[in-house]
Amino acid sequence: MKMLQRYKDGDRINHWMVALLFILAGLSGLAFFHPAFYFLTGLFGGGPWTRILHPFLGVAMFLMFVGMFLRFWRRNIWKARDSEWARRSPALLKGHEGEMPPVGKYNAGQKGIFWLFSVCLVLLLVTGIMFWQPWFADSFPILLRRIAVVVHALSAVCLILGAIVHIYAAIWVKGSVRAMTRGTVSEAWARQHHPLWHDEVTGGKR
Numbered sequence: 001m002k003m004l005q006r007y008k009d010g011d012r013i014n015h016w017m018v019a020l021l022f023i024l025a026g027l028s029g030l031a032f033f034h035p036a037f038y039f040l041t042g043l044f045g046g047g048p049w050t051r052i053l054h055p056f057l058g059v060a061m062f063l064m065f066v067g068m069f070l071r072f073w074r075r076n077i078w079k080a081r082d083s084e085w086a087r088r089s090p091a092l093l094k095g096h097e098g099e100m101p102p103v104g105k106y107n108a109g110q111k112g113i114f115w116l117f118s119v120c121l122v123l124l125l126v127t128g129i130m131f132w133q134p135w136f137a138d139s140f141p142i143l144l145r146r147i148a149v150v151v152h153a154l155s156a157v158c159l160i161l162g163a164i165v166h167i168y169a170a171i172w173v174k175g176s177v178r179a180m181t182r183g184t185v186s187e188a189w190a191r192q193h194h195p196l197w198h199d200e201v202t203g204g205k206r
């Protein structure tokens, strides 16, 4: 079977660092979200350690994501054909992929998730710093800190929901996960799901 290169080694290492840090930052943050999740502190050495580690894990995730952002933002720029794809997406959910407009490296759903991740991470960083005791929180007025806590929690919820959709889609579209594990996809996968990208990397040869 002919395979096409979709991600370089560096892209994949970067992606899995972000995914690992997402799980660590997410679990340590959720531990403080509601008492029902407090048991998660057991994973990080107890309450005080979880509280100390969470912001550093969050900042590490943000920095790693900046690396991914620089690698992928150009490919996620919204084009006119993406609006058309998004309008017709109910057909895709019914399983009629053949009725969808041709897709480049990423479809409109993937692009939307990419920008959702980017906005959420900026909001998490900015708001997280505003109530990061004992380092920065004292520099911000109390009202601002209260708003920051709510925005931080809402952004975390959006990021986690986005990640669930992202992971579900990666598994649902068979043959996608290997793009991020081995770096390659089959030519048939590319032709079916990303025909314009297929033509670009093969020089249009089918």
Ligand code: HEM
Pocket (backbone or CB within 6 Å): 022, 025, 026, 028, 029, 030, 032, 033, 034, 051, 054, 055, 056, 057, 058, 059, 061, 062, 121, 124, 125, 126, 128, 129, 131, 132, 133, 149, 150, 152, 153, 156, 159, 160
């Ligand atoms: C980007 C850098 C980040 C910083 C500086 C940061 C900082 C903080 C701080 C200081 C707290 C307060 C803990 C407390 O005293 O109760 C917190 C809570 C929390 N963080 Fe982060 N965080 C960051 C990223 C993240 C990320 C990436 C996630 C999710 C994947 C996340 C999810 C949460 C959640 C769910 C809470 C609990 C919010 C609440 O109780 O209202 N944080 N964060």
Ligand code: HEM
Pocket (backbone or CB within 6 Å): 006, 015, 018, 019, 022, 068, 072, 076, 106, 110, 111, 114, 117, 163, 166, 167, 170, 176, 177, 178, 179, 180
């Ligand atoms: C832990 C489970 C995860 C799995 C199984 C997974 C799987 C994948 C796969 C298979 C791709 C390639 C899709 C394609 O080339 O069409 C991909 C791309 C990507 N993933 Fe993940 N991922 C996970 C977590 C995350 C997390 C937590 C983030 C960030 C918050 C993330 C951000 C990205 C980005 C930015 C891309 C490039 C797609 C684009 O730029 O639109 N992934 N992922």
